[in-house]
Amino acid sequence: MRAQIELEPFAHRCRVYYEDTDAGGVVYYVNYLKFMERARTERLRALGFAQSAMAQENLLFVVHSSEARYHAPARLDDELRVTAQVLELNRASLSFVQQVWREKDATLLCEGQFLVACVRADTFKPRAIPPALRAAFAEAGDPGTHSNAGD
Template structure:
C-alpha cells in the first residue's frame, strides 16, 4: 500500500560531532545511515513504541535493503534535520523515504529509501507487524490500511 498525500514526514534533529567526520572534515558517508537509523527509531518512539519494549514482544525491525544518494557534505557542528516518512506499509515490512538536510540553509545533503522488515527476535524469521503498530504507522503517515 502506498502513502496518501498530505501528511508531513517526521523529523529528528541532530548535530554533527567530530567523531562523525572524516580526515577531510566532512561527515563520513556511512554516518548518514546512522543519522537515518536514529530518525526511524525516534519515529517509533514518537508513535509510542520503544525498540527495547518491542524486543520483549519478540519483535525486531531489521533493514532489508537500503539506497542512498549523496548531494552535499555536512560539516562539524552543522545541525541536521533528518526525516523518516513511511511510504509503503506491508504485512511484514515498511518502506521509509528519508532525507538529511542542513538546518541553517535547508540544503538537501543525503536522501534514501530503506525497506525495513519485521522479524521475530528469537528466530529472525519474518512476522506480521502487529495491528496496533500498523495502525499507528498508517495514522501517523497518511497511509490507508484499506485494500491491503
C-alpha cells in the same frame, strides 16, 4: 477513496560531532545511514513503540535493503534535520523514504530509501507488523499506510 492530506514528514534533529567526520571535517558517507537509522527509531518512539519494549515482545525491525544518494557534504557542528516517512506498509515490512537536511541553509544533503523487515527476535523469521503499530502509522498520516495495509 480517502483524500490524502499533505503533512510534514516526521523529523529528528541531530548535530554533527567530530566522531562523525573524516580528517577534513566532512561527514563520512556511512554516517548518513546512522543518522537515518536514528530517525526511524525516533519515529517508532514518537508513535509509542520503543524498540527495547518491542524486542521483549519478540519483535525486531531489521534493514533488508537500502539505497542512498549524496548531494552535498555535512560538516562538523552542522545541525541536521533527518526525516523518516513510510512510503509503503506491507504485512511484514515497511518501506521508508528519508532525507537529511542542513538546517541553517535548508540544503538537502542526502536522501535514501530503506526496506525494513519485521522479524521475530528469537528466530529472525518474518512476522506480521502488529495491528497497533499499523494503526499508529495510519493515524499519523504516513502516505503509504493506506493502500497496502491489508497485504
